[in-house]
Amino acid sequence: MRRRTFRGAVAVMALTTAALIGTAGSALACHSDDNRPHPTPGKATPCAEGTDLSQSDVDFKIVKNRLNISKVHEGVTVKRIVVIGGDDGFNDYTPGARGLDKAAPWNDLRAPFSRNGRQADIEKWYLCGTKTEKPTETTTAPTRPTKPTETTKPSAPASSETVAPTSTTAPAAVPAGNESGTGGGLANTGFDNSWLIWIAALLLVAGGGLLALLKFRRKASE
Template sequence: MQINPRRRVRSAVTVVALATVALLGTAGTALATRSDDRATQVVGENATTCEGAKLPGKVLPTSDLTFTGGTDNLLLNITAVGKGVTVTAIVVKGGHGYNVYVPGEKGLPENPPWTELRSPLNKGDQQAAISHWFVCGEKKTPPTEQPKPSEPTKTSTAKPPTSAPTTSKPSESSGTPTSTTAPAPAVDGNGGNGGGLADTGFDNAWLLWAGGLLVLAGAGVLVLLRVRRGKTD
């Protein structure tokens, strides 16, 4: 049985085409693997929102991120995120697709810094520059602290100053201080009443002698009366 030469040519072309398709598929797989093992590569598509990339969260403003590199650069480094920010995914677009980085997966740290993030390799098997990138996540606003009630102002009532007692000064109009106390009267020790009353000039010492004589006379009369009464008995 002879094989038609034309049929051989057709078979050879078919084998070559299948081999080319297989090689292209293998090259595409190798390209995705060599881009970055920490990322999931999406080939031939573009995304500008988290919803378009089928990722949870919303696009966070770059003001909530501290980063270097990015658009028109080969690499992106995110070193910090704002307070209350949770990152669910990072999308880096360039070339003919984009890479999706998920914190905590495929060796990417759960918390920043996330360094040397990149877009997929281009068709020439070279690192493509980043055309755009965005971060998906959410931001929780911390509760506002209620101001503490101000303490009532304590008012103090100032007491009036106590006035010091005033002392009267001696009159300066006269050379000597005025005395209000009268001098005690001089008592003469030779007065007839021993100084108890004012001396009138009358000497009453004879009354003492007269009284003494009357007492003696009375005593003599009593003695005589008893003598006579004894004789009559």
């Protein structure tokens, strides 16, 4: 019984020692000379749901494996900065904690050391936080006053001057030889009456001939 208990205790100690050695190895594999972040071995954990920010939300530059964030844009709040690089691990920065200023600028942010003890290149970095969208301003053009409707000017009244009618009646022509208004002793009535004179003369001649014929018959009958 004692041997079994001893063997069990040795086994537990061996497992514990291996675990500690493994943890120490991991810790040594992910360390940084910057005391502001949390050097964390393994794959970087993503931002909480709905807290992803874009690199375009800040003004930044990377100079000699150092990330410098000079400005955070309006409406953006940064709550986490993750810098990845090296063999296995990342530096996890929290603004306002462990000596890192709560507001930008944040300079000399870096990845952890590689296993060879050299400063690792920055392979990737990202931000977590919140962002408030700026409401879109709608510009309304000023309304111009409507011009009053122009009333139609009354047309000029027609001229009241009456044009005198032009006379188209020409005076009757006076026949030649009757300029004084008489023709053969008869008044000028506007038409030629000489044919009536000839008819009357013929009737007189015919009447005279008829009377002569009647007288001749009476004498012949006696």
